[in-house]
Amino acid sequence: MTPAMTGSIAWVLMVVGWYAIRYPFERRAKRRRVERTRRGPAETLRMAISLTGLGILPGIFVATGWPDFARTDPSWGRIAFGVAAMALALVLFRKTHKALGKMWSVSLDIREKHELVTSGIYKRLRHPMYSAFWAMALAQALLLPNWIAGPAGLVGFGILFAARIGPEERMMEETFGEAYRAYKARTARIIPGLF
Numbered sequence: 001m002t003p004a005m006t007g008s009i010a011w012v013l014m015v016v017g018w019y020a021i022r023y024p025f026e027r028r029a030k031r032r033r034v035e036r037t038r039r040g041p042a043e044t045l046r047m048a049i050s051l052t053g054l055g056i057l058p059g060i061f062v063a064t065g066w067p068d069f070a071r072t073d074p075s076w077g078r079i080a081f082g083v084a085a086m087a088l089a090l091v092l093f094r095k096t097h098k099a100l101g102k103m104w105s106v107s108l109d110i111r112e113k114h115e116l117v118t119s120g121i122y123k124r125l126r127h128p129m130y131s132a133f134w135a136m137a138l139a140q141a142l143l144l145p146n147w148i149a150g151p152a153g154l155v156g157f158g159i160l161f162a163a164r165i166g167p168e169e170r171m172m173e174e175t176f177g178e179a180y181r182a183y184k185a186r187t188a189r190i191i192p193g194l195f
């Protein structure tokens with residue numbers, strides 16, 4: 001098997017793993033009433049852009065080979081780094097879902113009896129699920145042998161991240177007040193001690 005083929009297969013496994021982790025939380029979340037939300041046209045657009053970069057474009061490439069002119073020939077070393085980033089992404093993704101539990105939401109919602117989670121993976125980082133998405137987007141860039149479909153995840157998720165983090169933190173501050181401000185002061189966003 002070539003590195004290019006291995007990379008594409010690993011990407012498919014990453015998407016399957018990602019959905020398997022998320023599915024039970026998605027089902028459970030439907031049963032809890034949303035009390036406050038920041039959903040709207042801007043959030044829908046952000047999510048569509050991210051889905052295009054992380055799912056639609058790479059999915060089309062893996063299924064059809066398009067865009068053919070942008071194909072690359074990755075080394076085994078690059079694929080190995082991609083698999084390491086993929087493993088990190090899935091471990092982080094699982095930990096964040098477990099920690100958020102009933103408070104999980106795909107978008108910006110405050111559910112009934114919503115509590116602020118500040119322990120476990122949320123102790124030093126306030127957006128560890130977004131750290132997982134960055135690792136996933138990096139894995140995609142390394143694994144997919146295509147210079148459009150590969151980096152599309154970094155661009156798509158980067159746009160969602162940059163545009164969502166402000167509204168999300170404002171929503172959390174409006175809901176949890178001083179407790180969130182204190183939490184924000186002692187945590188980093190996505191990389192412990194750095195950013």
Ligand SMILES: C[S@@+](CC[C@H](N)C(=O)[O-])C[C@H]1O[C@@H](n2cnc3c(N)ncnc32)[C@H](O)[C@@H]1O
Pocket residue numbers: 096100103104105106107108109110111115116117118122126127128129130131168
């Ligand atoms: C897609 S999740 C992303 C969570 C977080 N930004 C992260 O990267 O880990 C968004 C939802 O998580 C909830 N949320 C975010 N941080 C939280 C926290 N520390 N405690 C409880 N709920 C949180 C918000 O209500 C929001 O609807």
